Amino acid sequence: MASDKIIKSRFFFEDEVEEKLAEVPTEEPDSWQADEKLAKVGKPYSRIDGYDKVSGTARYAFDMHLPNMAQAKTLRCPLAHARIKGIDTRKAEKLSGVLAVLTHRNTPEIKWYGTSFLFDTHLRYEGDEVACVIAETESIAEQAIKLINVDYEELDHVVDAKEAMQDSAPKLYDSGNIRNGEPGTYSRGEVEKGFAQADTVIEDTYRTQIAIHNPTEVHCSVVNWDGDRLTVWDSTQGIFRVRDGVANSLNIPLNSVRVIKKYMGGGFGSKLEAGKYTVMAALAAKQIGRPVRITLDRKEMNLAVGNRPDSVQTLKGGVKKDGTLTALFHHSYGAIGAHPSNAQCSWPLKSMYKCDNVKVEEYSVYINAGRARPFRAPGHVQGFFALESLLDDLAEKINMDPLEFRLKNYADKDQVYNIPYTSKVLREAYQKGADAIGWQNRSEKPGSGRGPVKRGIGMSSQIWWGGGGPPAYATLKLNRDGTLRVIAGTQDIGTGTYTFMAQVAAEALELPMEKVEVILGDTAVAPYCGASGGSTTAPSVSPAVRNAAENMKAKLISGAAAHLEVPESQLTYQKGMVNHKTNTDKSIAIDQLVREMGEQVMVSIGKRGANPEGYMINTFGAQFADVQVDTETGKIRVNKIVAAHDIGRVLNVKTLENQMHGGVIQGLSFALMEERVIDRYTGKVVTFNMHDYKMPTIMDMPDIEMFIVSGGDPKISSTGVKGVGEPAMIPTPAAIANAVYNAIGVRIKQLPMTPDKVLNALYR
Amino acid sequence: MKSFSYHQPKDIREASNLLGDNWQDALLNAGGTDLLGLIKHDIEKPDHLVNLKAVKDLDKVRYQEGKGLSIGALVKLNDLAAMDIVQNKYTVLAEALQETASPQLRNMGTIGGNLCQRPRCWYFRGDFDCLRKGGELCFAADGENKYHCISGGGPCFIVHPSDPAVALLALDASVTIAGKDREYTVPLHDFFVLPEDDVMRENILQPHEIVTRIHVPDLPSNTRSGYIKFKERDVWDFAVVSVAAVLRMGSERIEGGTMAFGGVAPKPWMEKTINDALNRMEVTDTNLDSLAQIAFTDALPLAQNGYKIPLVRNLIKRVIRTLNA
Ligand SMILES: Cc1cc2nc3c(=O)[nH]c(=O)nc-3n(C[C@H](O)[C@H](O)[C@H](O)COP(=O)(O)OP(=O)(O)OC[C@H]3O[C@@H](n4cnc5c(N)ncnc54)[C@H](O)[C@@H]3O)c2cc1C
Numbered sequence A: 001m002a003s004d005k006i007i008k009s010r011f012f013f014e015d016e017v018e019e020k021l022a023e024v025p026t027e028e029p030d031s032w033q034a035d036e037k038l039a040k041v042g043k044p045y046s047r048i049d050g051y052d053k054v055s056g057t058a059r060y061a062f063d064m065h066l067p068n069m070a071q072a073k074t075l076r077c078p079l080a081h082a083r084i085k086g087i088d089t090r091k092a093e094k095l096s097g098v099l100a101v102l103t104h105r106n107t108p109e110i111k112w113y114g115t116s117f118l119f120d121t122h123l124r125y126e127g128d129e130v131a132c133v134i135a136e137t138e139s140i141a142e143q144a145i146k147l148i149n150v151d152y153e154e155l156d157h158v159v160d161a162k163e164a165m166q167d168s169a170p171k172l173y174d175s176g177n178i179r180n181g182e183p184g185t186y187s188r189g190e191v192e193k194g195f196a197q198a199d200t201v202i203e204d205t206y207r208t209q210i211a212i213h214n215p216t217e218v219h220c221s222v223v224n225w226d227g228d229r230l231t232v233w234d235s236t237q238g239i240f241r242v243r244d245g246v247a248n249s250l251n252i253p254l255n256s257v258r259v260i261k262k263y264m265g266g267g268f269g270s271k272l273e274a275g276k277y278t279v280m281a282a283l284a285a286k287q288i289g290r291p292v293r294i295t296l297d298r299k300e301m302n303l304a305v306g307n308r309p310d311s312v313q314t315l316k317g318g319v320k321k322d323g324t325l326t327a328l329f330h331h332s333y334g335a336i337g338a339h340p341s342n343a344q345c346s347w348p349l350k351s352m353y354k355c356d357n358v359k360v361e362e363y364s365v366y367i368n369a370g371r372a373r374p375f376r377a378p379g380h381v382q383g384f385f386a387l388e389s390l391l392d393d394l395a396e397k398i399n400m401d402p403l404e405f406r407l408k409n410y411a412d413k414d415q416v417y418n419i420p421y422t423s424k425v426l427r428e429a430y431q432k433g434a435d436a437i438g439w440q441n442r443s444e445k446p447g448s449g450r451g452p453v454k455r456g457i458g459m460s461s462q463i464w465w466g467g468g469g470p471p472a473y474a475t476l477k478l479n480r481d482g483t484l485r486v487i488a489g490t491q492d493i494g495t496g497t498y499t500f501m502a503q504v505a506a507e508a509l510e511l512p513m514e515k516v517e518v519i520l521g522d523t524a525v526a527p528y529c530g531a532s533g534g535s536t537t538a539p540s541v542s543p544a545v546r547n548a549a550e551n552m553k554a555k556l557i558s559g560a561a562a563h564l565e566v567p568e569s570q571l572t573y574q575k576g577m578v579n580h581k582t583n584t585d586k587s588i589a590i591d592q593l594v595r596e597m598g599e600q601v602m603v604s605i606g607k608r609g610a611n612p613e614g615y616m617i618n619t620f621g622a623q624f625a626d627v628q629v630d631t632e633t634g635k636i637r638v639n640k641i642v643a644a645h646d647i648g649r650v651l652n653v654k655t656l657e658n659q660m661h662g663g664v665i666q667g668l669s670f671a672l673m674e675e676r677v678i679d680r681y682t683g684k685v686v687t688f689n690m691h692d693y694k695m696p697t698i699m700d701m702p703d704i705e706m707f708i709v710s711g712g713d714p715k716i717s718s719t720g721v722k723g724v725g726e727p728a729m730i731p732t733p734a735a736i737a738n739a740v741y742n743a744i745g746v747r748i749k750q751l752p753m754t755p756d757k758v759l760n761a762l763y764r
Numbered sequence B: 001m002k003s004f005s006y007h008q009p010k011d012i013r014e015a016s017n018l019l020g021d022n023w024q025d026a027l028l029n030a031g032g033t034d035l036l037g038l039i040k041h042d043i044e045k046p047d048h049l050v051n052l053k054a055v056k057d058l059d060k061v062r063y064q065e066g067k068g069l070s071i072g073a074l075v076k077l078n079d080l081a082a083m084d085i086v087q088n089k090y091t092v093l094a095e096a097l098q099e100t101a102s103p104q105l106r107n108m109g110t111i112g113g114n115l116c117q118r119p120r121c122w123y124f125r126g127d128f129d130c131l132r133k134g135g136e137l138c139f140a141a142d143g144e145n146k147y148h149c150i151s152g153g154g155p156c157f158i159v160h161p162s163d164p165a166v167a168l169l170a171l172d173a174s175v176t177i178a179g180k181d182r183e184y185t186v187p188l189h190d191f192f193v194l195p196e197d198d199v200m201r202e203n204i205l206q207p208h209e210i211v212t213r214i215h216v217p218d219l220p221s222n223t224r225s226g227y228i229k230f231k232e233r234d235v236w237d238f239a240v241v242s243v244a245a246v247l248r249m250g251s252e253r254i255e256g257g258t259m260a261f262g263g264v265a266p267k268p269w270m271e272k273t274i275n276d277a278l279n280r281m282e283v284t285d286t287n288l289d290s291l292a293q294i295a296f297t298d299a300l301p302l303a304q305n306g307y308k309i310p311l312v313r314n315l316i317k318r319v320i321r322t323l324n325a
């Protein structure tokens, strides 16, 4: 059996490199080859948890009801910037049914965000946590919150990144509002020289809005102490992160915290860390000696659990007449809210196209608003909107077809690290997408359509990481009846993880799907896997499952050899049987073998192998949009999106399609509707409900056609899988924006492209 | 949410008595689709809730030739929209009803409640103590006002949220109001009030008064009517701008007609110049352009809502073209 070693593993998690020690196998089974036809992997199995969800038997964290459970609600700061001068909770405490009120005065000083505390007296945004009330019912808790009397000293606020960068702006921190005091920078080649070589140079400024994750399921925890052990049912994308965060905050051993998450109604990046609410509930539960449930309402969701930072991006691009990009420059700033986060969005410009001279300068700026968090392809969605708008304008200037222009600047190796990709199948994506959208019928003269409703076609490329990496482990347990249990410390955040894990195990051990059960989302029983973000779950975890299955196979052969008293080399594994190669009498079914071995279960462990040295792992794709713009009303309708992507091997084409549709819809929504609006004078959010924070309905949906152009990427892992969650959304807004330009001949340089912006552009 | 006591009167008089004479003491509940949200979010804080449900005869619709349509205040939006007479004769109303809210809300919401719903200004609905809630300031005037009014505003700049009201105004409807000691009928035109007259209320109702019926006059047989609602998403959205047109069509020209507008003013809006210009107007591109040009010339857009002017002008042309087709 394969031996193991420890390595320092580095890979992109969201838009930052994560570094971790990981145990990896020194030998792995041969990877499934790119064109290998598999029996179960890739097939459109329905979700194995689908029935539970549809029938309502699935219990989300929100649905957990423990005997004697109390309810908690949070008092949040109603002002954009304030200091607590005094706080009087007596009235609230006296209200019948109130069990406890937590504030900065009666709780330990627990560090948060590195810049603040669980309960800080310096409140930096509308929504900052002031107190937590625990009561017999939610409605009592809500009433009690209103009885808390807080004496706020109102401070000057700033809610716009540009204003916040001025010296005269109110400061959130003594060190100033620019995070780290300086921009993030990057450069390669000599950008000035590059511009000098260009025949055409364009500079323009593009803006994107702040968007809120707004998953269907609100943030919520149920906590229960059993002695000094704490169990947390949480709606989270990272059970181990929650465990670590909660244990650190409470200063208790990791062993004492168990985090469980079975089902989830979406996170999109807003649930990648331990929430203050979980720690508040845990403190309260300890104090009152009862389980506590804490939930956020939709307004809290829109204020306090993350957002996609906005961006003001000034891009400059130089191009020769023959279409060669000679230089690219990116300057941007974006608001990260009141606590450390990241508003950078230059990765697309740095990495998508071949260009020798690149320079980047980008600022992350504190403002008095809720803190930004990773949001489905952080930086990339914003960055591609700007980059691809600029590229289309450059192509038009030199009279070149936009697609041809992109092919002309196709990058054959990674541009930042100057190393080869493990695989890149983007040309095929361009081809498939162009054919399906009818690129050849695209009008070359923008805005030339007749009548008030004008049609246009546009496209955008996509790059993202999504290769995942170790550490990720899975345990397999074979029962004496031949059923198999897969256990891993990842979590299914609604993406279909349960189902593809069963498929991979069933594939490797040639078992029917019904024989496989999958346990995820429980830190007490499952081996470690990373958080579900960065499109890393499937590429990290699926090889661990496959490797565990292959190890199990080896064990079964070894067991059968001992039992049948034949050499291992004479035996092969097939469909739940260990067979002798020549002697048909010498074969044994695995359930019988497990019984013979006298064990209830057989256990094997699988580990995600190391990524190959000296390669970049990226996903690629292209999306094409067909839109119509009503020039009398300014309304944009997206008729169709064609999404053609290279994502390595497909694990389940059905859940893949779900991811694609979800990504495209979220992209469309970002392009056309969603926007967090803040009132400048009060610094308070006005779009705090799902009516004013607009998301599309089924009526606004386009046709979506999907092509996967990749087979599998055997260089990466034993399964050859890359991620898809984020790639699906990245190019959609840019493709729509380019299609809108093609339709009306006027470029909308600011998202969302709402009717007022279109009308203002047309009726200037 | 503040606690309240709940009442279910059997008739209008009893309901009116329960409502009493003081603002905010008691509020009527019809379908509750707007009211419950208002109470939950502490925008309305009544001590008493008076449910109209058990009051008889308010859920009936009658049509008499020559006299027109009489609609009880408790008639559900979807029920009204489904009636043949409404679809065939009062097309503008049917279309406005179909464009209202969502199917679920139309199944619960009543026509009386729809006319009396509170505005959707996001400051009003939020944690802002603005003029309309008795505060000192209109936050929208210099704030986030992309959805606010371009006409009839000041000192508050809401738009009236109802779609059916716009259609009913174009249809020259009137409402019957019952109070403690009298019942009277007013043209819909006089039912709504502008902020300059009363910044805290959208209509003339006194605390004890209840809308009982809505009357729509019969229409000449050469009438064609229609409603265009422009919204940012295709369903479940209030009007950015809407246009209702009721036109008497001659063989060569429009004999006359009325247009009413939503999303532009604190009440369903009419412009006399437009209605005058419709008189004997021939539908040509040039005439439509001139009609659009005289529309909303008095409008005073705020910083972020100037786009509503080209929008409403384009919709005026579009609705007439559609009805003339
Ligand atoms: C998400 C959402 C979207 C919506 N979209 C639209 C839309 O696009 N277009 C549109 O027109 N409307 C829209 N609405 C409003 C909806 O149509 C109204 O809520 C509904 O018509 C109100 O009817 P109701 O019977 O539920 O009224 P209630 O909620 O019961 O009452 C509303 C108000 O009217 C008062 N009232 C009720 N009946 C009477 C009466 N007979 N006499 C005097 N006062 C009375 C109540 O006291 C209360 O103040 C939307 C509402 C929601 C929640």
Ligand code: SF4
Pocket (backbone or CB within 6 Å): B119, B121, B122, B123, B124, B130, B131, B132, B133, B137, B138, B139, B140, B141, B148, B155, B156, B157, B158
């Ligand atoms: S427009 Fe009216 S409702 Fe809105 S903030 Fe101003 S006063 Fe209040």
